[in-house]
Amino acid sequence: METSKVIHAIYTDDDVLMNAVKKVKAEKHHIEEIYTPFPVHGLDKAMGLAPTRIAIASFMYGCVGLIVAIVMMNYIMIEDWPQNIGGKPSFSYIENMPAFVPIMFELTVFFAAHLMVITFYLRSRMWPFKKAENPDVRTTDDHFLMEIAVHGNEKELESLLKETGAVEIKLIEKEEAH
Numbered sequence: 089m090e091t092s093k094v095i096h097a098i099y100t101d102d103d104v105l106m107n108a109v110k111k112v113k114a115e116k117h118h119i120e121e122i123y124t125p126f127p128v129h130g131l132d133k134a135m136g137l138a139p140t141r142i143a144i145a146s147f148m149y150g151c152v153g154l155i156v157a158i159v160m161m162n163y164i165m166i167e168d169w170p171q172n173i174g175g176k177p178s179f180s181y182i183e184n185m186p187a188f189v190p191i192m193f194e195l196t197v198f199f200a201a202h203l204m205v206i207t208f209y210l211r212s213r214m215w216p217f218k219k220a221e222n223p224d225v226r227t228t229d230d231h232f233l234m235e236i237a238v239h240g241n242e243k244e245l246e247s248l249l250k251e252t253g254a255v256e257i258k259l260i261e262k263e264e265a266h
Contacts, residue, residue: 093238094120094262095245096223097254098231102128105232108252109134112236115248120235123227146204153199157192223260 099105106128112119119135162181165171165188170178177183209215227233234254236245242259249257 092262093242094260095236095238095242095249096256096258096260097234097236097249097252098224098226098256098258099234099253100231100255101253102232104253105234106130106134108234108249108254111252112234112248117245117248118237120237122235123222123224123233125228125230125232128232142204142208145207146200149203149207150196150200152203153196154192156199157188157195160195161188161191 097108099108102124105122105124109119109122109131113134113136122131122135124131158181165184166178166181172178173187176187181188222228223235224231224233234249236249238245238259246257
């Protein structure tokens, strides 16, 4: 385990936080993480984070759900146990497809939604019984915390953060797991 120094700057307003992020990024400081009690619109862009690819994953999961629905219904309703329901022929999947559309839609949505949530949790490394990484409990209520890596520039960073409207600034020794 290595230790590194970080500064925790606490803000009480999301608009002040957004302006602070822009100023800190303009001064070429690296923001490690920002903890907020609710999603702040535009924060990812202000931090310079890459856009998410979860929509692409969702589309692929939806396609898997659609394929599973088609294969499942073809096997169940045409090959394994064909039934005469309301006089509809069960000779081929295509003849019955209008009746299968709701099931195809539902399984597409089911697979996309559930696999996207699982992907989000795995990608975020949030699994059951994982210890919370939140450095300050107030960020779950009404405070915003900006964590900035320190490389011997504590005084410069502290004065910059005070200018940006930070209500509290702390220098922390942080343990890094590799």
